[in-house]
Amino acid sequence: MNAPSELPFRVEPREVPAAMIDALKARFGERCSTALAVREQHGRDESPFDVRPPDAVVFCESTEEVAAAVALADRYAVPVIPFGVGSSLEGHLLAVQGGISIDVSRMNRVLQVNPEDLTVMLEPGVTREQLNREIRDTGLFFPIDPGANASLGGMAATRASGTNAVRYGTMRENVLGLTVVTASGEVIRTGTRAKKSSAGYDLTRLMVGSEGTLGVITEITLKLYPIPEAISAAVVVFDRIESAVNTTIQMIQLGLPIARCELLDVNAVRAVNRHDKLNLREGPMLLMEFHGSEAGVKEQAEMAQQIARENGGEDFQWATTPEERTRLWTARHRAYFAGLQMKPGCRTVTTDTCVPISRLTECISQAVADAEDAGLQYYIVGHVGDGNFHIAYLIDPAQPQERETAERLNDQLVHRALAMEGTCTGEHGIGLHKQGFLVDEAGSGAVEMMRTLKRALDPKNILNPGKIFTL
Known part of the structure; x- marks a missing residue:
């Protein structure tokens, strides 16, 4: 098993040439930072992994600026990792091969509200709470609500859901279109404001859930819903x-x-x-x-x-x-942060299984019995209306055996869920943590097809490399 500072695979860091940093600073001025404190802030999420921070952080304010930053990364074959608010749980934003963190938190404008069509267009740094505040007077709301006040760009990238998914679905069902910067720095648009389309490949669904490995999302068109009577x-x-x-x-x-x-x-x-x-x-x-x-x-x-x-x-x-x-x-x-206070200084290994609703009681009961037998401190929350639940195992970073126990319990739970025809991740995504489970769930042939798509769209492997699978 891996200690909290270790990764599940060997990493070969890439050098970021000084010429690229100079070019970024020339283009972005003070909004390109190499300060250690800023880099460390962008090199840590809520996962149990500790890795080196990115080499620089660029604060972009428009699609054009994201495209410029990615085009430079393409020229020098340097990794780029999108960053929203840093609330991911599976290591999605960690710079495992070094590179540049593209912070889109300043791209936080609601661009166009269309109440008659029940749609909204916005930038990726808009958070779910911000969106609902800004559209409150329209009588509409956006229902997808993961535990954190996540950015909507990150929610689209990880195909997030939350407490309302049992009625309103997940991000997969609620994203109508995207503006995306590709690995070469080109800007493409997928989807429209129409409720359905049969025009070509469904590139919107390809990007939703791709965890920043196929493109950087810079605009999103979402469905809205009337506030209930x-x-x-x-x-x-x-x-x-x-x-x-x-x-x-x-x-x-x-x-x-x-x-x-x-x-x-x-x-x-x-x-x-x-x-x-x-x-x-x-x-x-x-x-x-x-x-x-x-x-x-x-x-x-x-x-x-x-x-x-x-x-x-x-x-x-x-x-x-x-x-x-x-x-x-x-x-x-706030249950996640409330749970952390049960064991001060701890970190969590958080599960994310989802099973057919008919198998949910059996799956949870066995998971509870395993956790109790192991003697590891834990708590459970779950979006049980759609068969999804989370066990957060609380581990002391200074005690490697606790991480080993948590990973063993997680392994048992995931394979039980897969045997029940469920999934290893209902909403958090694969990131770094669940790559082995993806092969178990989808099969090596399906994962190789994903790799083929990745190589075709990102031949230099610069878009959030090391996530979902390794090349």
């Missing part, structure tokens, strides 16, 4: 985690149009109580939310309550005001 959220506690998961399965199988259905195990509830000063009963818990008309929401809530009670659910708490709902969901979105 009525919204009601509920918290229900169970004695056993299996009962909570069975409740979810039954609701989904009955076709109940639930908008959100989140699982927190007792450890996660304890952590968010402490972190957000809540007084939730500490037991396995479902957080649910219902969207629709007043009558529809009432009917959905009553049916969900009946199913939960049949499975032993109790202590229902309803949150109908915006303030109450915000407090609950803010606590859920």
Whole structure:
């Protein structure tokens, strides 16, 4: 097993010529930084890996500037790694072969809102919370909400989802078009504002989830949705985690149009109580939310309550005001950082399996038993409405055996999920951490096809090299 500072494969760093740094500084001035503090900030994410920082950071402010930076990287065959807000969990933004970090956080403008068409065009540095603040007056919202306040460029690149995916889908279903800078510095546009198209290869879907390995996303066109007439959220506690998961399965199988259905195990509830000063009963818990008309929401809530009670659910708490709902969901979105406080100084190895809904109870139960037997501190949160859940194993970076135990547990969990016809990653992506699992899941032939696409579109292997697979 690898210590936290090690990578799962051998790395050959590439030299960044001084002439390229000089050219970048001539083009970008103070917005090209080689300061160690800036480079270190852009050389670390929430993954358990520690690697050398990039050689320079370029703060781009337009598509044209990204194209100029990538064209220079192409000339010198130097890696470029896109950077949004640094919240990825699988090592996506780490400069494993050195190179240049392209920070797009200053590309944070909402460019065009089309309320009549339910679409918006924006730059990649716009975060999900910023977008919803800026479009609030239109009566529309964007529902995809991973735990962090991630940038929408990063969310598209990793095919992210979140708590609303059970009703509204993931980034795959909600990206209509992109502007992308290719490996040669050329600017291309994929898709349109139309809801569907049969025009040629689906380049938009090719780029969504490509983790910056096929192009740098500089504009995104997204679907929007009307803010529901009525919204009601509920918290229900169970004695056993299996009962909570069975409740979810039954609701989904009955076709109940639930908008959100989140699982927190007792450890996660304890952590968010402490972190957000809540007084939730500490037991396995479902957080649910219902969207629709007043009558529809009432009917959905009553049916969900009946199913939960049949499975032993109790202590229902309803949150109908915006303030109450915000407090609950803010606590859920902060669960990752709340969990870190359970073991000060720790880092996490975070799982991301997703299985067919009928196998979810079995998968979670076995994962809990394995974690308890191993004696490693952990907590569980999950978007269980679509079969996706996360176990965060808390490890001490100074204790290599804890990392080894966490990786062993993760390996067992992933292979169990694959045996159930699930996936090694429901939303976080492959990055550095799950490359071996990708071969197990997709097969060597499919991965080689991916490599063929990568070589064709990025012949010098400069776009976020070392991610998803190695060449």
